[in-house]
Amino acid sequence: MSTQEALMVNTSPPAPSIENHRLAGRLRAVCWRFILILILTLTGCSPVEGDSIAERDVGVAVGEHWAGLLEIEDSLERTAAIAQFMTTLGAADAAAIGEILTTRYRRHRSIDDLILWNAWSRLDPEAAMARALVVGSPMAESLRADVILEWASSDPHAALAAVGTKEPAVRRALVRGWYESGVPGLSEFVIGSDPSRAGQQLLANYAEELGADKGAQGVADWVDSMRDRTDLEPVIITHVHRKGVMAMASADVEAAIAYCDLHCDEPYGDSMRSRLADRLGLLGLGERAVRWLEGAVDANQVDRGRSARLAFRAWLRADRDDALGWADEALAKYGDQSWFLPLARMAISVHTRREPESALDWMGVFTDAQDREDALIRIVRRWLELDEKAAELWLETSPLSREARAKASTPQSIRGGSRTPRPASDPTP
Numbered sequence: 001m002s003t004q005e006a007l008m009v010n011t012s013p014p015a016p017s018i019e020n021h022r023l024a025g026r027l028r029a030v031c032w033r034f035i036l037i038l039i040l041t042l043t044g045c046s047p048v049e050g051d052s053i054a055e056r057d058v059g060v061a062v063g064e065h066w067a068g069l070l071e072i073e074d075s076l077e078r079t080a081a082i083a084q085f086m087t088t089l090g091a092a093d094a095a096a097i098g099e100i101l102t103t104r105y106r107r108h109r110s111i112d113d114l115i116l117w118n119a120w121s122r123l124d125p126e127a128a129m130a131r132a133l134v135v136g137s138p139m140a141e142s143l144r145a146d147v148i149l150e151w152a153s154s155d156p157h158a159a160l161a162a163v164g165t166k167e168p169a170v171r172r173a174l175v176r177g178w179y180e181s182g183v184p185g186l187s188e189f190v191i192g193s194d195p196s197r198a199g200q201q202l203l204a205n206y207a208e209e210l211g212a213d214k215g216a217q218g219v220a221d222w223v224d225s226m227r228d229r230t231d232l233e234p235v236i237i238t239h240v241h242r243k244g245v246m247a248m249a250s251a252d253v254e255a256a257i258a259y260c261d262l263h264c265d266e267p268y269g270d271s272m273r274s275r276l277a278d279r280l281g282l283l284g285l286g287e288r289a290v291r292w293l294e295g296a297v298d299a300n301q302v303d304r305g306r307s308a309r310l311a312f313r314a315w316l317r318a319d320r321d322d323a324l325g326w327a328d329e330a331l332a333k334y335g336d337q338s339w340f341l342p343l344a345r346m347a348i349s350v351h352t353r354r355e356p357e358s359a360l361d362w363m364g365v366f367t368d369a370q371d372r373e374d375a376l377i378r379i380v381r382r383w384l385e386l387d388e389k390a391a392e393l394w395l396e397t398s399p400l401s402r403e404a405r406a407k408a409s410t411p412q413s414i415r416g417g418s419r420t421p422r423p424a425s426d427p428t429p
Contacts, residue, residue: 062089062096070112082112086119094124102131117146125151129162145169152177156186165198175205179213191226195235203239207247216248216255227268234268241268246279253285257292265300273299277307281314290315290326293339301339309342316350324350328361335365348375356383357390373404380408 069085072078089097097120101113120128125147132144144163148170151159156178165171178186190206193199211219223244226237241263248256256276264273273296280289289311296304315323327347334340344365351359356379366372376398383391395405 062093063100066100079111079115083115086115089119089123091123094120094127097123098127098131114146117143118150121147121150125155125159126162129159133163141167141169145173149173149177153180156181156183160189165193165202168198168201171198171201172205175202176209179206179209187222191232191236191240195233195239200239200243204243204246207240207243208250211247211251216252216259219244219248219251220255220259238268238270241272242270242275245272245276249276249279249283253280253283253288261296264303265298271303273303274307274310277311278314281311284314284318286311286314286316286318287322287326290323290343294330294334299339301337305339305342308339309346312343312346316346320350331362331365335362341365348379352379352382356380356386357394373400376400377404377408381410384409 065085066082069078069081072081097116101116101120117128117132120131128147129144129151132140132147135143137143144167148159148163151162152174156174159174159177163170163174165174175186175190178189186206190199190202193202207219207222210222214221223240226232226240229237245256245260245264248259256279260269260273260276263269264276273293277289277293280286290308293299293304293308293311312323312327315326324347327343330340331344331347335344344362348359348362348365351362359375359379363372363375366375377400380391380395380398380400383394395408398405400408
């Protein structure tokens with residue numbers, strides 16, 4: 001079955017969380033336009049379109065007009081007036097905006113300042129970036145990203161030359177702006193970057209933009225096109241696969257799973273499965289990921305186990321009782337299978353914190369005697385904190401050696417320190 005056929009068969013409407021994720025990505029890409037329209041709408045104004053420029057007193061300097069706007073006491077009304085005023089400005093006013101920000105910048109991220117920065121970025125991005133590079137503010141990187149987003153939307157090559165890709169927020173904004181500009185060359189730029197962390201982020205940013213625009217199939221086509229390229233280092237192609245399947249998950253969970261089932265055990269599929277499991281967990285779909293991996297009987301078992309652990313951790317955080325209930329039932333089915341052990345260790349840890357005696361039922365998953373002994377020592381230490389008498393009774397007839405019993409009886413908790421009873425709080429790792 002081809003990639004496209006698999007995606008068509010397994011594609012389902014995106015879950016609400018996935019759709020929200022995609023929507024959030026697109027809203028961020030047009031956040032300034034959204035803010036402007038929202039402000040104007042709330043205050044009964046109309047956003048400016050085309051040649052419909054709101055009139056202003058041309059005899060009043062921009063700085064003087066700005067000073068008057070700051071006298072408006074109501075914050076929403078003032079911000080709306082500033083936003084409306086920005087729509088009346090043209091390229092000839094860019095220097096005046098820059099002067100306001102340079103001489104009167106208040107060093108906090110008020111929405112008024114941000115609207116000014118956006119206007120300056122649109123009218124003279126080069127000058128705005130020159131200032132943003134030296135702004136002494138905790139929000140400096142964010143400001144630079146805002147400028148780059150506007151600049152790259154019209155001239156990505158100039159934006160790239162001006163600021164590079166050192167800062168994460170700037171990298172993300174550069175890719176988003178370049179993608180929106182439609183200027184060719186973005187794909188080759190990101191795959192031509194070095195395979196460092198920065199280069200990987202560029203790949204991820206591009207894959208996410210592609211997924212939001214063209215869906216999972218668009219990302220799959222891009223990833224597939226890299227597989228036979230002899231001009232690329234294998235590590236780059238591997239990173240493309242990893243970032244691609246994560247972006248597919250943001251667009252369509254079932255399509256991403258289908259793609260992984262086809263390609264995760266191929267030469268370039270290293271860590272694809274675990275990356276997908278982690279992404280599903282971040283999207284609130286830990287249970288879906290666990291049940292997918294439960295059925296992945298033909299997968300690489302080491303990778304399956306690593307992925308299952310990530311998925312199970314996410315499920316525990318979302319619904320601890322349901323996750324533990326599934327694990328307790330799964331113990332009888334998979335307790336002797338290697339992929340289940342990483343997940344089992346996590347379940348044992350949770351049981352140990354909540355009800356130590358129940359963790360004893362899980363000791364059969366350990367094939368290594370030392371692993372089993374270490375787990376029992378941790379269980380007994382916690383048990384002694386919660387019910388010392390019951391723990392000591394069990395310890396008397398336990399399979400632990402004399403030395404191990406002495407370790408277990410050492411007055412310390414699982415994390416060290418004195419043996420002070422503590423409530424069985426949320427044990428989710």
